[in-house]
Amino acid sequence: MSEHSNKLVIRNIGLLLSGKLEQPILDADCVVCIDGRIAEIGRENELDVDRADTIVDAKGVTVAPGLIDSHVHPVIGDYTPRQQQLNWIDSCLHGGVTTMISAGEVHVPGRPKDIVGLKAMAIASQRCYENFRPSGVKILAGAPVLEEGMVEEDFKDLADAGVTLLGEVGLGSVKTGETARQMVKWARKYGIQSTIHTGGPSIPGSGLIDKDVVLAADADIIGHINGGHTALPDDQIVCLCEQCQRAIELVHNGNERSALLALRTASELNQLERVILGTDAPAGSGVQPLGILRMIAMLSALGDVPAETAFCFATGNTARMRELDSGIIEHDKAADFILIDRAQHAPGRTILESIRQGNLPGVGMTIIDGVVRSHRSRNTPPATTLPELVGL
Numbered sequence: 001m002s003e004h005s006n007k008l009v010i011r012n013i014g015l016l017l018s019g020k021l022e023q024p025i026l027d028a029d030c031v032v033c034i035d036g037r038i039a040e041i042g043r044e045n046e047l048d049v050d051r052a053d054t055i056v057d058a059k060g061v062t063v064a065p066g067l068i069d070s071h072v073h074p075v076i077g078d079y080t081p082r083q084q085q086l087n088w089i090d091s092c093l094h095g096g097v098t099t100m101i102s103a104g105e106v107h108v109p110g111r112p113k114d115i116v117g118l119k120a121m122a123i124a125s126q127r128c129y130e131n132f133r134p135s136g137v138k139i140l141a142g143a144p145v146l147e148e149g150m151v152e153e154d155f156k157d158l159a160d161a162g163v164t165l166l167g168e169v170g171l172g173s174v175k176t177g178e179t180a181r182q183m184v185k186w187a188r189k190y191g192i193q194s195t196i197h198t199g200g201p202s203i204p205g206s207g208l209i210d211k212d213v214v215l216a217a218d219a220d221i222i223g224h225i226n227g228g229h230t231a232l233p234d235d236q237i238v239c240l241c242e243q244c245q246r247a248i249e250l251v252h253n254g255n256e257r258s259a260l261l262a263l264r265t266a267s268e269l270n271q272l273e274r275v276i277l278g279t280d281a282p283a284g285s286g287v288q289p290l291g292i293l294r295m296i297a298m299l300s301a302l303g304d305v306p307a308e309t310a311f312c313f314a315t316g317n318t319a320r321m322r323e324l325d326s327g328i329i330e331h332d333k334a335a336d337f338i339l340i341d342r343a344q345h346a347p348g349r350t351i352l353e354s355i356r357q358g359n360l361p362g363v364g365m366t367i368i369d370g371v372v373r374s375h376r377s378r379n380t381p382p383a384t385t386l387p388e389l390v391g392l
């Protein structure tokens, strides 16, 4: 440990959720982090907890990986013109979200649709959010929307300039399976991850993307398989789950019944590792700062999955599908955490029981890269017990 390293100790953890589907609960009460990365996990009396710069006393509450929103539409800083809203990202941090992934900066007023313009905007967005994290939240942005006429060289240019994502295929002029497939292939060749709009038109001016286009395009993520907002017919959703191996993304701003159908189908296929969560915010329905927590509670309660499993949909599953270094409590992963507890007066003896019964937990603290970013959430119901920063 060097002289200048920064050490965070979280002790008295009552329940540690790993984010890993294969072992969602860890047998540990303490996590030690050095310079923003997880160094050790275990029992406090077995770990080196001396000389910490920051000590968090969890007071017996639950620690989980910071939540990842796999589907957002940021524009600039912490402002969205979609609903003329300021500080929406900060509000989501108070809902436990520590990482957001752009599915395209489509709400930019006057969004350029010519190829040089859309490339320039993607590169600028990637830079802006790399240089500025609203309230500490990691925003992976710079996700160009595909337009007709793009050639392989364009994808190479984007990748060379640091772009790692595509915006939702189908939101631009590329709407046929054949063209989408070619462009997704070029993107993949240069290390750019892809997602596709699935379902009916989202807002006036956008179009339908049905299962045949989704299957032909073969994007890495079946973006909002439950529609954003309008879902495909049930048989098409089942067919997408069965006939392709890509990520099954369920969003808050979609059809909840269809989300449950997709979850059930993934479960029957024994492929829950493909299920990831997003909000699709800001949307026509607005911004829901608790959207990811609400999806966890809804899927657990109505989809009949244990709450600890539902947390994996919003953490480790997304991290693995998206190749992130967060979302899992494991040595050397990013020290991104939420400290949560059963909401005051919520039914259920434990936090997991109360979530399984459809109740949201209370967020007591968020930590990103080993730094405490927020304390008692202003948005969740109040947690029964709050963690505390220990004075050194």
Ligand SMILES: [Zn+2]
Residues within 6 Å of the ligand: 168, 197, 198, 202, 223, 224, 228
């Ligand atoms: Zn969409």
